[in-house]
Amino acid sequence: MTQKRATARDVAQAAGVSKWTVMRAFTPGASIADDKKERILEAAATLNYTPNLLARSLAKNLTHQVAVFVDDFANPQKLPYLEALTTRLQAEGIVTMLININKHFDHVGAVINADQRQVDAIVLFGTAFRNETLMDKRLGRITLPLYVLARDSQIDGVPAVVCDAQLALTEIVNHLHQRGYRRPGFMSGAHVLSTALRRQHYFREFWTQHGVSEIAEMSADRYSHEAGAYAIRAYLDVTPAEERIDVLMCENDILALGAMDAIRGTYGLRVPEDIAVVGFDNFELGGTPAYGLTTYEQPIDRMVDEVVGMVMGRRTAESIMLPGRLIVRTSA
Amino acid sequence: MTQKRATARDVAQAAGVSKWTVMRAFTPGASIADDKKERILEAAATLNYTPNLLARSLAKNLTHQVAVFVDDFANPQKLPYLEALTTRLQAEGIVTMLININKHFDHVGAVINADQRQVDAIVLFGTAFRNETLMDKRLGRITLPLYVLARDSQIDGVPAVVCDAQLALTEIVNHLHQRGYRRPGFMSGAHVLSTALRRQHYFREFWTQHGVSEIAEMSADRYSHEAGAYAIRAYLDVTPAEERIDVLMCENDILALGAMDAIRGTYGLRVPEDIAVVGFDNFELGGTPAYGLTTYEQPIDRMVDEVVGMVMGRRTAESIMLPGRLIVRTSA
DNA sequence: TTGTATGCGTTATCAC
DNA sequence: GTGATAACGCATACAA
Numbered sequence: 179m180t181q182k183r184a185t186a187r188d189v190a191q192a193a194g195v196s197k198w199t200v201m202r203a204f205t206p207g208a209s210i211a212d213d214k215k216e217r218i219l220e221a222a223a224t225l226n227y228t229p230n231l232l233a234r235s236l237a238k239n240l241t242h243q244v245a246v247f248v249d250d251f252a253n254p255q256k257l258p259y260l261e262a263l264t265t266r267l268q269a270e271g272i273v274t275m276l277i278n279i280n281k282h283f284d285h286v287g288a289v290i291n292a293d294q295r296q297v298d299a300i301v302l303f304g305t306a307f308r309n310e311t312l313m314d315k316r317l318g319r320i321t322l323p324l325y326v327l328a329r330d331s332q333i334d335g336v337p338a339v340v341c342d343a344q345l346a347l348t349e350i351v352n353h354l355h356q357r358g359y360r361r362p363g364f365m366s367g368a369h370v371l372s373t374a375l376r377r378q379h380y381f382r383e384f385w386t387q388h389g390v391s392e393i394a395e396m397s398a399d400r401y402s403h404e405a406g407a408y409a410i411r412a413y414l415d416v417t418p419a420e421e422r423i424d425v426l427m428c429e430n431d432i433l434a435l436g437a438m439d440a441i442r443g444t445y446g447l448r449v450p451e452d453i454a455v456v457g458f459d460n461f462e463l464g465g466t467p468a469y470g471l472t473t474y475e476q477p478i479d480r481m482v483d484e485v486v487g488m489v490m491g492r493r494t495a496e497s498i499m500l501p502g503r504l505i506v507r508t509s510a
Numbered sequence: 511m512t513q514k515r516a517t518a519r520d521v522a523q524a525a526g527v528s529k530w531t532v533m534r535a536f537t538p539g540a541s542i543a544d545d546k547k548e549r550i551l552e553a554a555a556t557l558n559y560t561p562n563l564l565a566r567s568l569a570k571n572l573t574h575q576v577a578v579f580v581d582d583f584a585n586p587q588k589l590p591y592l593e594a595l596t597t598r599l600q601a602e603g604i605v606t607m608l609i610n611i612n613k614h615f616d617h618v619g620a621v622i623n624a625d626q627r628q629v630d631a632i633v634l635f636g637t638a639f640r641n642e643t644l645m646d647k648r649l650g651r652i653t654l655p656l657y658v659l660a661r662d663s664q665i666d667g668v669p670a671v672v673c674d675a676q677l678a679l680t681e682i683v684n685h686l687h688q689r690g691y692r693r694p695g696f697m698s699g700a701h702v703l704s705t706a707l708r709r710q711h712y713f714r715e716f717w718t719q720h721g722v723s724e725i726a727e728m729s730a731d732r733y734s735h736e737a738g739a740y741a742i743r744a745y746l747d748v749t750p751a752e753e754r755i756d757v758l759m760c761e762n763d764i765l766a767l768g769a770m771d772a773i774r775g776t777y778g779l780r781v782p783e784d785i786a787v788v789g790f791d792n793f794e795l796g797g798t799p800a801y802g803l804t805t806y807e808q809p810i811d812r813m814v815d816e817v818v819g820m821v822m823g824r825r826t827a828e829s830i831m832l833p834g835r836l837i838v839r840t841s842a
Numbered sequence: 843t844t845g846t847a848t849g850c851g852t853t854a855t856c857a858c
Numbered sequence: 859g860t861g862a863t864a865a866c867g868c869a870t871a872c873a874a
Contacts, residue, residue: 183653185867196845201868209843226650231626232573233867236564236850243607251593254586261583264610273627275575276608278596294563295605318558321515403794435795443799462735463767467775468800517851528861533852541859565851568866 184225192221204229235296242272244489245292247305249279250368253401253432255459255476259303259328262482270490272298279305286314292322299323299489302336306370309333323495327485328476330374331497339484341476342499347380349504350456350474354425355388357510359454363394363423365409365433367401377429377458394423398433406436407444414445424453425510431457431464431473438469438509454510470508477502516557524553536561567628574604576821577624579637581611582703585733585764587791587808591635591660594814602822604630611637618646624654631655631821634668638702641665655827659817660808662706663829671816673808674831679712681836682788682806686757687720689842691786695726695755697741697765699733709761709790726755730765738768739776746777755785757842763789763796763805770801770841786842802840809834 190197195214202208203218221227235241244267248256260276267274275297277288285307292300300322309332312320324336331338354362362385364378382393396413398405406428414422426441428434434457441447441455449455457464457473464471477500484500487493522529527546534540535550553559567573576599580588592608599606607629609620617639624632632654641664644652656668663670686694694717696710714725728745730737738760746754758773760766766789773779773787781787789796789805796803809832816832819825 183867187867197868198846199844202844205869211843214843228622228626230628230867231623232564232568232628233850234869236568236852237867237869239850241564246608251589254589257583257586257589260608261610264608265612265614268610268615273623274608275605276578276592276596277605278593278600280597282597283600290560291563291605294560296562296564403798435798439798439800463795466735466767466771468771515851519851529851530853530862531860534860537853543859546859562851565866566853568868569851569853571866 184227189218189222189225189227192225193218241296241298243275243297244272245275245277245297245300247277247279247288247302249305254461258478262478266482266486285311286316289317289320301485302326304328325485325488330376332374337488337495338497339481340499341502343376344380345501346474347377348384351384353504359425360390361424363426365426365428366397367429367433381427401430401432403432403436406433407440410437410440411444426453427456429458431459431461431471434471435464435469450510456510460505472507472510473505475503475505516559521550521554521557521559524557525550573628573630575607575629576604577607577609577629577632579609579611579620579634581637586793590810594810598814598818617643618648621649621652633817634658636660657817657820662708664706669820669827670829671813672831673834675708676712677833678806679709680716683716685836691757692722693756695758697758697760698729699761699765713759733762733764735764735768738765739772742769742772743776757786759788761790763791763793763803766803767796767801782842788842792837804839804842805837807835807837
């Protein structure tokens with residue numbers, strides 16, 4: 179039955195006017211006689227007519243579509259971000275195209291495709307996109323507005339909206355120092371993301387300011403519970419008890435939970451008495467009594483507000499850093 | 511500088527041919543002279559021309575866009591599904607529009623909008639969509655292909671792809687019965703979703719077959735750790751120790767983890783010795799030593815394969831149920 | 843206020 | 859093989 183959609187012309191015919199008057203009936207500020215408008219809307223209702231947004235996009239050169247690039251679906255933290263993004267974009271009449279960046283569909287291909295589909299903007303959400311990528315021959319001089327969310331921009335002239343890592347790590351390290359910890363360790367995750375987050379950088383910097391320059395480093399290859407557990411085991415297995423760290427900061431909560439489970443389960447050590455643990459993100463399960471993870475909450479809603487503000491051109495497009503919130507629980 | 515995109519006409523001019531020959535150069539099976547094709551592709555490269563997919567969609571009446579409706583971003587289980595969906599759809603050249611269904615943007619509005627944008631299909635992913643919704647006057651006779659994923663379809667003629675709840679609950683109840691549990695309880699989550707999942711229904715049915723007809727019921731209002739903890743507390747607070755259940759099945763893992771934490775933390779009871787716990791979904795953290803949650807894994811990849819197959823018209827559109835896998839750990 | 847012509851960048855179809 | 863005409867459904871500018 180897939181009967182064709184009614185178009186403005188069909189409505190025009192049914193209402194006995196020209197199709198342009200029909201369009202006017204659907205254009206908010208247009209000048210049109212009340213009686214005709216009424217007749218037209220009636221005809222439209224019975225014919226079940228509704229403007230074709232695709233055709234409109236072509237004519238207006240505006241699709242009200244924004245592409246959001248994501249490359250790490252393992253991190254549950256993505257979900258609240260996606261919820262905030264879709265909510266706010268939809269409030270602006272914009273639809274979000276969720277683009278999965280992976281080995282079968284890389285950044286360059288994705289940008290070209292988004293460009294061909296005429297999206298209004300691209301949001302790189304926590305995605306590893308380098309300057310060199312933009313230099314790719316296939317891209318030519320890309321003219322699409324790009325914004326980076328939840329990650330430092332490594333691209334010249336591309337604004338990024340991030341949680342202020344410097345501020346966050348100051349608060350965290352101050353807290354740890356006050357609690358008396360003096361032998362810190364840091365666990366980083368996937369390398370490409372890690373450097374851009376700059377958490378390790380500031381962690382080191384602030385400990386140095388407190389006179390502590392030796393920081394144990396361990397790295398997980400992904401942001402997963404298992405990778406976190408594996409990384410801390412690799413460290414503990416080769417480190418004599420008397421040389422061990424007394425506090426471990428993990429780049430995010432998932433790693434922290436994995437580390438905690440390994441510390442307690444595999445080695446029978448206590449958290450925080452033997453080794454304290456801090457995470458980042460405030461993942462729901464970190465707050466449960468089983469973990470009581472001390473962590474840092476990102477200002478998701480505000481960050482998303484800012485990106486959407488830039489997308490809408492309502493805000494000047496420039497990188498900004500927003501303050502988050504330290505959440506002290508029992509793990510450190 | 512937002513310079514305008516090059517169009518086929520620009521390339522035609524540069525290559526000294528008509529714009530239609532240019533199109534042919536970009537149409538796989540078209541008949542065109544080799545030398546001209548080469549000249550055209552060259553010109554296209556320097557002009558940075560790439561076909562406008564929006565215009566193509568309008569002309570072909572095919573957008574290669576599929577809308578995916580989601581209404582519960584609190585469930586981390588959504589992420590692996592979204593990853594599988596985007597991966598497979600992108601492999602078919604289809605882009606997924608992520609639509610957030612909430613109080614500001616309801617199903618009817620979302621369907622109309624998706625229709626106006628000419629999407630090729632809509633996938634209702636775990637979303638509560640009732641028959642009555644389709645009857646809404648505003649929808650008229652909707653002609654868009656609809657598919658339901660990870661949830662029973664309550665809509666006539668709309669195919670659903672789900673994990674076989676009957677089979678799953680058989681396996682689960684059989685396992686629990688073998689382990690010697692005889693006083694089961696069931697915790698359901700958000701009401702609208704719950705009935706469609708039919709997990710409680712089959713749970714009851716199979717216990718009855720085992721001669722156990724009394725089943726304690728508790729319900730959480732959402733699928734969250736906190737709601738799960740709250741629901742079990744409400745039950746334990748009013749139930750004398752000798753009347754308590756010996757095993758609790760929760761509609762999903764998040765509820766189960768919340769219940770476990772409450773059982774152990776608030777009441778000092780042991781899992782599984784005092785009360786065993788089973789979940790559903792196989793959420794990563796359920797597998798950690800802290801929980802060791804016995805659960806049931808949904809066949810995400812196969813389910814997504816089937817939906818995408820239907821979207822592509824490669825598979826007959828009819829409801830199907832796929833078998834999952836029981837994962838026995840220490841909690842039951 | 844209403845109708846007309848033209849354009850958006852493709853595809854489909856037909857003539858040459 | 860190549861060019862031309864019409865069409866997709868709407869927007870813009872202009873004329874009546």
